[in-house]
Amino acid sequence: MDRPLYALLGAPVHHSLSPALQNAAIDALEIDAVYVALWTWEDLVGPLMRSLPGGNVTVPHKRAAAAALDHPSEDVRATGACNVFWWDESRGLCGDNTDAGAFRTAAEALLKAELTGCRVLLLGAGGAARAVVHACCRAGVDRVEILNRTRARAEELVADVGAPGAVRVLEGGEGRSEEAYDLVVNATSLGLDPSDPLPVKSEAVQARALLDLVYGRDETPLVRAARAAGIEAADGRLMLLEQAILSFRRWFDRDPPREVMLRVVRLGE
Ligand SMILES: NC(=O)c1ccc[n+]([C@@H]2O[C@H](COP(=O)([O-])OP(=O)(O)OC[C@H]3O[C@@H](n4cnc5c(N)ncnc54)[C@H](OP(=O)(O)O)[C@@H]3O)[C@@H](O)[C@H]2O)c1
Incomplete structure (x- = not known):
């Protein structure tokens, strides 16, 4: 597979709805990318973030992710925690806290x-x-x-x-x-x-x-x-949905289809 890989880094990650949410939006907009969940040890968080075009970070690595950034947002600096990252050619490893x-x-x-x-x-x-x-x-x-x-x-x-x-x-x-x-x-x-x-x-x-x-x-x-x-x-499903939408915009510079994502998290049924 040579599609650009976006990943959720955490431990555990098996319960996460993020891959289903992001892949549903990626497929709906026919974007050339795929999103996976990776069970990650702390010392691999920084190297993995640098090897990917973007991704999310979850329990218990958000502080380690914040420390790995070249360009932390104001919200990362205020919280000491990063949950979304992306690579930018001029600024390097960028991160935000959309939680x-x-x-x-x-x-x-x-x-x-x-x-x-x-x-x-x-x-x-x-x-x-x-x-x-x-x-x-x-x-x-x-x-x-x-x-x-x-x-x-x-x-x-x-x-x-x-x-x-x-x-x-x-x-x-x-x-x-x-x-x-x-x-x-x-x-x-x-x-x-x-x-x-x-x-x-x-x-x-x-x-x-x-x-x-x-x-x-x-x-x-x-x-x-x-x-x-x-x-x-x-x-936490509505919060997950909202941070997923904000993450998607950071990576692909466009709005994901909210209705598609709502169905994945089974909200409003
Ligand atoms: N819905 C969403 O979008 C969303 C977004 C962010 C996080 N979350 C969820 O929020 C939770 C926390 O995430 P996090 O990133 O803050 O994790 P974290 O940095 O690892 O913090 C875990 C927290 O849980 C406490 N804890 C862990 N095991 C415990 C136990 N056996 N008894 C009592 N307290 C315990 C820890 O207390 P100590 O300080 O004593 O270790 C700490 O306060 C996770 O379930 C995560 O999935 C959901």
Whole structure:
């Protein structure tokens, strides 16, 4: 096969809908390219990025990808995480973080309102959580409270993102039942494997809505638990779709067919 190869670099990648999404759009527009998912070790992330015309990066390599770039976007510099890259003849290896914009679109669709002024509980402090904090600060939320298994990593996130007083780290535990949040965001990788425990007990959290960045073939366990507790909830498919559209534009300089991609992620059925 001599078609230009675009790739998703991560570990694991078997669950990802990105190849189906991107190949459906590539085929619909008859572009000479193919998109594959590559299970990748961290020390191969930089060399692979340099050997491809473009691609995406997922768990757990977004920080390594940011470090490998010649030309990081403003959002990569702000978050320290890169999820889309492409080769540019004059600038070298370029990268962006489209998770932040895609998260905001998905969160506001779920809330049916702007993020501005919202109280947000964020579970996790990895690459995706950095994008969430960045998007929340840019949107002017009232506050973001972060719960993470490794507290030091959450503190590092707050220091790195340079977030003002609106962002703080919570003590460990199960979320704070006395607090009411507009939005709970799961940015941990819990839920990728069906045997994972829930990242938070939904009955311990008072919230208007819950956005699980994780997605699978069916509703995630956290989304199911939240809906059972009467909380409006969505999984990560809309965010995935939005970042896929932004990635596609970076590589091919044209809009992908949204309707084709919507069918792949089975949204709006
Ligand atoms: N829908 C989308 O478009 C989209 C976009 C981006 C990401 N995501 C999803 O978001 C999730 C996180 O991605 P990421 O890039 O931020 O990954 P990451 O950088 O590897 O961070 C993983 C996070 O999960 C936590 N975690 C992992 N295992 C845990 C466990 N057993 N118990 C408690 N916490 C645990 C980590 O806590 P520690 O700090 O303690 O290790 C960390 O906060 C993934 O599922 C990814 O697929 C979805």
